[in-house]
Amino acid sequence: MRSYVSVGEVAGGDKPLRRDAAENRQRLLDAAATVFSERGLDVSVDEIARVAGVGTGTLYRRFPAKDALISELVRQLMIDLVALATEALEVTDGSGLEQVMYGTGEIQASQRGCISRMWNDDETEVLKNEYRRILSELLISAKDHGRIRDDAALSDVDLTFWALRGVIETTRGVSDTAWRRHLALVIAGMRPGAEQIVEPPMDERHVELAKVRLHAR
Amino acid sequence: MRSYVSVGEVAGGDKPLRRDAAENRQRLLDAAATVFSERGLDVSVDEIARVAGVGTGTLYRRFPAKDALISELVRQLMIDLVALATEALEVTDGSGLEQVMYGTGEIQASQRGCISRMWNDDETEVLKNEYRRILSELLISAKDHGRIRDDAALSDVDLTFWALRGVIETTRGVSDTAWRRHLALVIAGMRPGAEQIVEPPMDERHVELAKVRLHAR
DNA sequence: TGCTATGCGGAGCGATCTCTCCGCTTCGGA
């Protein structure tokens, strides 16, 4: 699973790039993904260009700003997430949601550098909404099959992803798989047999509120 | 619950500060805690000094570097955490661990700005070890009273704190209490009645490994 | 009250970051 936009093709129907330009664009994305994962988003653009083997001018000709480069990486991740969720819709025993949760953990862990932007980037809001829509279907199916408790909310799934972000970022360089243990515990707590939860779920309006807040920036 | 080092007194038995200097020091700490929580650790030192109502020179006379200011805030938080855990040792029904987990969540949420340093700052390693030692006692007590499953590990508690960090950081400005819902789900998954966890706990050696890695930086 | 150690403010230094600009190079269609 990788980006669905092939080398040389740019989203939005722009004129195709020249061969060398398209290659350099991809090398920049690869280099950025690597150094961001290893050293965080604070790595300088000069360093990204150096690793990609191009000049900084080339980077800025292809991406209007450093942020745009990060957004493109996030966009590709969101495309992967939507694909992952779409595949899970085929699962018939109600375990699709768990499958997507583990898969989302893998994607977050493999691209640690961009995690902080994944859930806070309004450039990819359409994809995020689509992803969330599929998750809500999977959640219903999981409940119908008795795999997830009835009082679980979609926002509980959101919270779990954000929690995994914390585990992954804190265990950087220490353990690559610790997040799985946490996810397993959370899912155990979401089973129908688990104890009642007194704490109410996150208000769904807060999710909307988050979007407004992001746009206001 | 607040710092146990009163205004004018500095840890380590240094000569007491002049009254005005001690006041300014405290104002700097308060200002830093505020702006870090609101806008993150990237806020400039000039801004911290401005909010505190002092010059940047004053900040640097009291703290050798911006990092030292952050470390002091973290140190005070760790002192609070140890006090919190120590109090919980008095609880006799085995619910002390849960009490500390919620309390730690509160402290993390109230000082969002410093969270990322809380679990990655080797200046406070002694306090962190003490905190962790108490947690292990509380975990044993919780198991003895049948409140927590026998196969739960101390590292599961660590993971939970790191997970709460992710929730708190991602919901900044959206929901102040969402982390409680997640914590409730995790604890539900840690009850003796919850389903078996296949994923093994985090290797305790990884915790040691993390310390080595931090020192190597 | 007078004296001195201590504290204070903020201009400015050096480092670093993002992003631009322009002379030169390369691709690829005719």
Add this chain to the structure above:
DNA sequence: TCCGAAGCGGAGAGATCGCTCCGCATAGCA
């Protein structure tokens, strides 16, 4: 093969950051 459009590299502009330095102010003891 030739030529114009497109792409390239990297020096450097402009902004911002952490931190220092020094002339002046003040607290607190005698």
